[in-house]
Amino acid sequence: MLENYITLKECEQKEILKYRNNESVKSQLYNQHIISLQEHLAFLExxxxxxxxxxxxxxxNFQIIGSFNFNLRGDEEVEFGFFANPNLNIGGIGRVLEQISLFYVLNILGVKKLCLEVFCSNKAVINLHKKFGFV
Incomplete structure (x- = not known):
């Protein structure tokens, strides 16, 4: 099930903030400082x-497994990213999130060009994207 961030309940908004501030997640994001609740709520707004x-x-099954996002760059191109719930220890979550993201971009948004950026130190995610045909 997908839920748009702008429709999340307050407790879910706070849960996403915890994930964003988790060291394993934020270390792979551009924004690596601790995000305050006020900053997070302003972002959601x-x-x-x-x-x-x-x-x-x-x-x-009612459990948050992760998050994905899209930044539309015109009619033909989308930048996307995702992160898994850092509190889950289930193998293959990244693959599931990538498949859902790709399905959404290609079939719902109808965009044919996908872009993403990964830190060169994040070998596991680079290899995952390569398995899906990214260069």
Missing amino acids: SLRCNPKKQYFLVRF
Whole structure:
């Protein structure tokens, strides 16, 4: 199940903030400082006004398994990213999130060009993207 960040309940908003501030997640993001609740809520509010950015919570059996996001770059191109729930220790979550992301981009948004950026030190995610045909 996908839930848009802008429709999340307050407790879910706070849960996503915990994930974003988790060391294993934030170490792979551009923004690596501790995000305050006020900053997080302002970010969520900014999503309401920006149709080019879409963020989704991903649930399976009522459990949050991760998050993915899209930044629309015109009609033909989307930048996307995702992270897994850092509190889960289930192998293959990255593969599941990538498949859901790709399905959404290609079949719901109808965009044919996908872009992403990964830190060169994140070999596991680089290899995952390569398995899906990214260069």
